[in-house]
Amino acid sequence: MRRVKADTPAPTRRPPKRRWLRPVLLSSAALAVLGATGAGLWWLDRSGIVQRAQSEIKSAFVAATSELGLVVDDITVEGRNRQDADQILAALGLRRGDAILLADLDLTRARLEALAWVREATIERHLPGRLHIRLVEREPIALWQRAGRFMLIDRGGTEIGPDLTGEFASLPVVVGPDAPQHASALFAALAAEPALAARVKAAVRVGGRRWNVKLDDIAGGIDIRLPEAQTSAAWTRLARLERDYQLLEKKLLMIDLRLPDRLVVGTPEDPAATQAPGKKSKPNDKDA
Structure with a gap:
């Protein structure tokens, strides 16, 4: 008798992995988070919360530095001869009692160098409370x-x-x-x-x-x-x-x-030397 071989079932093929799916999902999630964060920051900015928080932080910083004595108590100026003193003080934009650590020295220097007689300005912060200004005036x-x-x-x-x-x-x-x-x-x-x-x-x-x-x-x-x-x-x-x-x-x-x-x-007798303004010069005169 002939043996009848049983039918061998065909192997089952696994679906291919979707390698692109995970990066897409992660990117989408990141974009969603960024969008939500941006929307939240926009809302905070529009509502004034950020500005109020910054103002409160600055006020707290000023109060803390004031308690430590880190405030403008003295302003000394070196090299001033002709530049008006009141104009220098106005350009500084600082008053006694201001937090010395909050003074914008670059901006202050630029304002000083915009004054008529000031060619160069240097500002030094001497803690706890002195600002020293060194000027080089124009000659x-x-x-x-x-x-x-x-x-x-x-x-x-x-x-x-x-x-x-x-x-x-x-x-x-x-x-x-x-x-x-x-x-x-x-x-x-x-x-x-x-x-x-x-x-x-x-x-x-x-x-x-x-x-x-x-x-x-x-x-x-x-x-x-x-x-x-x-x-x-x-x-x-x-x-x-x-x-x-x-x-x-x-x-x-x-x-x-x-x-x-x-x-x-x-000479006084030479017409060329006493020629009136507006008249044409001689051909050999290269003044024009």
Whole structure:
């Protein structure tokens, strides 16, 4: 007899694992938590609870530091000569009794450096209750004539303000829209000949390129026309001519130093030297 083999049942296949399901569920849960947190924070902000809590924490901090003596009790200022004291106190925005640890020193320094005479400010906190302020004030080098007014400027070309006391009336006057930015370089070049530099009363910036300098008197002094380049060399040349030939003691209205190989002078009888403003210059005049 033939043996009949029993039918072998087919193996059961397990469904594939959904590997993507767990990350999706976790991400969804995280987003839900963040959304609920954001909504809660928004509600807290809108309801004013956060602001009240911050205010209460600050008040508690101030009270605690006050009990410890950590309050502004003394403010000392070093380096103040010309900046108004009341303006300094106003810029500080602090009063005696304020919590010294809550003082925003960076903001206070920025307000101080916005004052006219203050070039640099440093603030130190000395616990328990002293603030020490160290100022570096601006040093004026000239009076900038602009729109009929005279404003003090420093070496960086920063406008300080008017000379209210007349303390700086002897400073030279500079004229020209860009004169403040270039005045320091000019005066540095002129300082190479101190005796001659002391006679400078005014400097006019010409065409944004070079300078005309007035000696001895703004209205009736000799007009020195300096070159665009090699200003120092031209100035030294003028000083040498003065030492050797007393050139500046002669009746001259103008000395043109723009050409290194020649010297052009203007006398009262020379029409070019006394030309009225508004008329065209001669072809060889490069003032424009």
